[in-house]
Amino acid sequence: MTDKNLKTVTVVLAARDEAALVAAEALTFGPALDAADYKVLSEGRAFEVSVKTPDGAQFQNNLTARLKKDGVAADVCVQPAGNRRKGLLICDMDSTLIGQECIDELADFAGVKAYVSEITERAMRGELDFEDALKERVGLLKDLPLDTLQKCFEQRITLNPGADMLAKTMAANGAKTMIVSGGFTFFSQRIASAAGFAEHQANILLDDGAVLTGAVQMPILGREAKREALKARASDIGGPGNAVAIGDGANDLAMIQAAGLGIAYYAKPAVAAAAHCAINHTDLTTALFFQGYSEDEFAA
Numbered sequence: 001m002t003d004k005n006l007k008t009v010t011v012v013l014a015a016r017d018e019a020a021l022v023a024a025e026a027l028t029f030g031p032a033l034d035a036a037d038y039k040v041l042s043e044g045r046a047f048e049v050s051v052k053t054p055d056g057a058q059f060q061n062n063l064t065a066r067l068k069k070d071g072v073a074a075d076v077c078v079q080p081a082g083n084r085r086k087g088l089l090i091c092d093m094d095s096t097l098i099g100q101e102c103i104d105e106l107a108d109f110a111g112v113k114a115y116v117s118e119i120t121e122r123a124m125r126g127e128l129d130f131e132d133a134l135k136e137r138v139g140l141l142k143d144l145p146l147d148t149l150q151k152c153f154e155q156r157i158t159l160n161p162g163a164d165m166l167a168k169t170m171a172a173n174g175a176k177t178m179i180v181s182g183g184f185t186f187f188s189q190r191i192a193s194a195a196g197f198a199e200h201q202a203n204i205l206l207d208d209g210a211v212l213t214g215a216v217q218m219p220i221l222g223r224e225a226k227r228e229a230l231k232a233r234a235s236d237i238g239g240p241g242n243a244v245a246i247g248d249g250a251n252d253l254a255m256i257q258a259a260g261l262g263i264a265y266y267a268k269p270a271v272a273a274a275a276h277c278a279i280n281h282t283d284l285t286t287a288l289f290f291q292g293y294s295e296d297e298f299a300a
C-alpha cells in the first residue's frame with residue numbers, strides 16, 4: 001500500500017475506568033499505522049491520537065469489535081482530522097439527557113405504566129409509527145390532574161451524568177445548544193433550564209385548565225421535525241455538518257445521520273447501527289472528548 005491511499009484520522013477513546021483505558025490503548029496502537037500526536041484528554045479516562053488508515057470507518061468498526069470481544073468498557077470515535085469542535089449541540093431528551101421516558105412516568109400516575117412503557121419501547125425501536133403511538137399513549141393520560149406533571153418532574157426525572165457539563169462547555173465555547181424532543185414541553189423547558197440548554201422544542205400536552213384532555217397539539221414533533229430543527233438551527237453555522245446530534249431512539253435517526261457528528265447514546269440497535277459513533281460505556285461528557293475537548297476545558 002502506498003502512502004497516498006492513507007488518510008489521517010483522529011481516534012478518540014473514552015473509558016469507564018483506568019484499566020479499561022489501558023486495555024483500549026493497547027488495542028488502538030496495535031493495528032495503528034504511524035500513530036502520532038497522542039494527547040491525554042482526561043487522566044485515566046480519555047485520549048486521542050492521529051493515525052493513518054485507508055478507511056477511518058473500517059478502523060473504527062474493527063477497533064469497536066476488538067473492544068467488545070475483549071470486554072473493554074470504552075467508547076471510540078474515529079473522525080477526519082480537523083473541524084471537530086461543533087457550533088451546534090442538538091439533543092434528544094428522554095433516555096438521552098434524562099434517565100427516564102416522561103410519558104412512562106406520567107402513565108404510572110395514571111395507573112397504566114406497564115401498557116404505555118411497552119408501546120414506548122416498541123416506538124423507540126422503530127417498530128411502530130411514532131405519531132400514532134404518541135397519540136395512543138397521550139390518550140391514556142386523559143383526566144390526569146395538571147399538578148401531577150410537576151409531581152412527576154420532581155419525584156421521577158433525573159439528569160443523566162454529564163448532561164449539564166456537555167451543554168455548558170459547548171455554550172461557553174460559543175456553540176448553540178438545543179433540546180429537540182418527541183416528549184413534552186412541560187419537561188423539556190425544565191430540563192433545558194436545569195442542564196443549561198438555550199432552546200427547547202417538544203410536543204405540547206393539551207389541558208382544560210385542570211386536567212389533561214388526552215390530546216397532543218398537532219402537528220406532532222417526530223423524526224422529520226427533529227431533522228428539520230437541526231437544518232434550521234445549523235443554517236447560520238455552515239450547515240448540519242457543523243453540528244453534533246445525540247439521541248437513543250428511532251425518531252432520532254434522521255437528525256443523527258444528518259449531523260456532522262451523530263452519536264447514539266445507549267441507543268436502540270437501529271440507531272446505534274446508523275450513527276457515526278456511540279456512547280455505550282461512559283457518560284455524556286464523552287461527546288466533548290469526541291470533539292477534542294480535554295477535561296481541563298470543561299465548564300466549571
Ligand SMILES: [Mg+2]
Binds near residue numbers: 092093247248249
Ligand atoms: Mg429518547
